[in-house]
Amino acid sequence: MARHGVHVRCHVSVRIALEEGIHVAHSPSLERVEYRLGTILTTLVESHPDRPARPRVVIVGAGFGGLAAARALRHVPVDVTLIDRHNYHLFQPLLYQVASGLLDPSEIAHPIRTVVRHARNVDVLLAEVTGIDVAPKRVLTTGAAVPFDFLVLATGSATNFFGIPHLEEHATGLKDLPETLALRARVLRAFEQATRCSDPAERRRLLTFAVAGAGPTGVEFAGALAELFRHVLPKDFPHLDFSEASVVLVEGTDRVLGTFAPRLGQSAARRLERKGVRLLLGRSVKDVDGSALILDDGERIDASMIVWTAGVTAAPVADLLGSPASRQGRVRVTPQLHLPERDDLFVIGDAAEMEDRGEVLPMLAPVAIQEGKHVAGVIRARLRGASEPPFRYFDKGTMATVGRGAAVAQIGPIRINGLIGWLIWVFVHLMYLVGFRSRVIVFFTWAWNYFFYDRPVRLIVGTSSDEPRIRREDV
């Protein structure tokens, strides 16, 4: 017992040192020793029968924000439950590379349990959250209810079809893994079907792919598809006439990459056109039927697939909380990232409408990550009775690729274009990717693709019934 007491005191001093950020030196080996010591002592303390109950933090969503919060709470004396309906964390910015056959899903999706396995106070729960009981403070899930003292909602966003007729039924978003794999299968299956199709009009329709929304996701996906059709698939389908294959990018405004400087948008537009993408600017989708999309001026574009990247809305977090939501479905939060009327209910990332220096922060991964870390700081400050700092977003810039070897980047007043932009894009995405193995594999895949134009994951998985997109059943 006396030995246990020594351990507990020793542990407390290590923990205080960690919490205060007192690192004698930042050598990795010292940090490893410090971490191991902390882990052993945490186990001893946690197994002590007299240990007082610690505050329970429940985080819903293991995306960028939720994961950052869970990791940052690692050394805070709380018990964390991280709930997600998937058992993996998804790196959404590279989904389009899975859809276009460049990356394998395992390179952009990582088991949550692996990512947080060093955080001994974090427990993972695979469940869908269905409601929040704010009075008894319980999260309702498809399994058991989970009690909390602090709740962090980091549920992200969903595709917004804006109520356009038949769009949800016939178009697909680019938001999650099953959708992305179905999309990849749909593209490849269309080429397989085209090889057996003797009707030229129908063959052209099969080989026409429409992308709606010329924001970063639409531009990146359209560029990647155009390269797939131009450089990779002709080798697989030598008897197909690839002049019949096309990518159409439809955008309601008159600009590509509207959130970027006009010069960068124009450069991206030129590059896309050089790759063979047909740009339809200032035109919007009015309707979709079983084999075509219909634009606002009545033009009908026969296509086998429409990918909708033109709108996102926050996942229905407002419904869960019973709070009013913004037009984008986001919930307004204070500078400390909690609801104005409840300082124990935090919302972060895409789900939160956070105003910083007079502007609502965009739905971006760095915003979610920084908010996740900040929320952990607010909880830590609350437990110590310290003042809770307001959130300030540090904008490191935005970027988008336009196919292999070219990207546009906007970093403060600096505008970068072309290969240099792409190298920065590569570096930044490798930094943010989870896991050393993924970074190495992705780096080599990109280098390989740069030199050889290869899309190695040209696999059709699942059945065609997983692909409920525009199609004619009689093909």
Ligand SMILES: Cc1cc2nc3c(=O)[nH]c(=O)nc-3n(C[C@H](O)[C@H](O)[C@H](O)COP(=O)(O)OP(=O)(O)OC[C@H]3O[C@@H](n4cnc5c(N)ncnc54)[C@H](O)[C@@H]3O)c2cc1C
């Ligand atoms: C195709 C695409 C490309 C993008 N490209 C970029 C880019 O280049 N740069 C950039 O900065 N941002 C990009 N973004 C945006 C970025 O991915 C988001 O801003 C970021 O993921 C938001 O983080 P989050 O933590 O709020 O939500 P997410 O990362 O979306 O995580 C939400 C998590 O909550 C879980 N969840 C939701 N509801 C429930 C529920 N009811 N029960 C249980 N779990 C639930 C989900 O499964 C998910 O794991 C892109 C997004 C997409 C879709």
